Amino acid sequence: MNMNIRKIRFIEPGARPYKRTMLNYFVYDRYIRTPAVGLNLLTTIVKREFDDTYMYSEAISKIPRADVVDADIIVIGSVFTFNANRAYQLARFFKKHTHAIVIMGGLHVSMNYREAVRYGDYVLLGEGEESILELLHTLEKGEPIDFPGVAYLKDGRLIVTGKRKPPENIDGIADRNLVYQYHNRVHYNTIWPQVHASRGCPHNCDYCALVRHFGRKVRTRSVEDVIEDIRQSLAFFHSGRFPRLLRGLWLTDDNFFADRQWAMSVLQAIIDQGIRTNFTVQARYEVGFDDEMLDLLKRAGFFEVAMGIEFIDDMDFQTYHKKSTVEEIKRSIRNIQRHGLSVRGLFILGGDNNRRGIGKQLADFVIENNIKGVLIQSMYFVPGTPVYEANKDRLLHKDWSKYNGCVVHYPQNMTPYELQMEHIYASKKIYSGKRLIHALIFEDWIHKILFLGEFFWHRSICLDLEKELPALKNYTL
């Protein structure tokens, strides 16, 4: 049957749905995060053909239900593991209380479509730039689905139309004005301008879901498109009611330097076009041996490299097939620092070779190597990854909302409770009151502000981790 599609609403589920609180100004992830770039981009693409299209993100606002209940299509997207439960709750609610077709997409539901089809009408697999319009046109015409990348239930039977190739051309700039309340929040220092400039990574670490979702072939946006996105993002964030404390932008690519020539062209264009802001970027340790790249980064206004260090033990690198050694990482950090850039460390705690005391070892590693900020994530196995297949009997549970840094598996040499305590110890030692005072006196302006913000952010993470301790006590070896 043909469908008349008048109104489409995109919704990004929040792991912790937005609540109005003063904390939103100060504490990172206390109910506030940057709306998902991916879903914002899909909203922009769909808006070109369907005028009444708009996006809500529970990262920055409540969903005004009155505006959603009469939509013809509700797209629940950028579903990662940590917000999957909320996505399912919303899907169930809208299926029950509206006449809309509910479409779901994003990394978690792509890999767990068997689970997700129980909640929405269609699950679109992989990247959505092309498939979302294809599905909408098919629904409009009332035709059967004959293109790859769709999972749905028909008479209770699961239909999957096969895997879909990722789009080659990934140019496209999200129109941030299509997200409800986004512009009203841009002065919050807890949300950051973000640009995602490339997709895919040539490596193949066992625990990485990204490489399964975006593939191993590196695809880059054109330099012009990236530069224009950076410009628009900065303009958007700096046109708020109040000034931001920091001018900064986060290039969120998982491995920005995977295509070296392209990365250099982007950096050169930032310099040539006179774009001035404090950039940060994610990278593997190898960039630390590339003096030419580090010089360019410095000249382009980068203040830090956020390095996916993950482990501080060579055995863990081998266990999870991450091509690195601790010595190489230390050398890389020193060289990056020699070029006047700081290093942020992204770590995984709870690898199979970790023992009690790993929290202290991690904190010592961070402090000794003068790593300025950290994200610590407990090891987790998500469907679609080799570690999941090998370890699924070691999951504590499948309450996806807890897959947000908290311990969710049985570690090899400790109890889950002990591992969580190691995490808390590391966080508190790295962000101690003494180190805060030191940072406020001796660090430069950016790192003073960042340390202050991260001090409170890590305190809030520790509060959450502590809340889980009684439940974790029930899981013994």
Ligand code: B12
């Ligand atoms: C920026 C970022 C953040 C930001 C903002 C998140 C955001 N909303 O954008 C912040 C800092 C808040 C954040 C926090 C966290 N993050 Co984060 N983050 C990222 C990062 C680096 C980039 C996101 C991005 O812009 N991707 C690019 C866009 C283009 O991709 P996309 O949103 O997935 O959208 C595309 C497709 O998936 C698909 N799609 C999406 N929706 C839909 C819908 C339909 C209908 C269709 C057809 C297609 C479709 O099409 C889109 C366009 O191609 C990703 C890594 C990554 N490469 O994605 C990690 C990532 C999402 N984060 C991750 C994690 C673990 C976290 C934290 C739990 C970390 C922690 N311990 O605190 C927290 C959770 C926060 C919370 N409690 O809610 C993991 C999630 C793993 C998983 N299995 O779910 C990732 C994948 C990193 C990783 N290395 O594994 N994160």
Ligand code: SF4
């Ligand atoms: S290097 Fe990073 S993005 Fe690439 S596969 Fe390993 S963890 Fe994933």
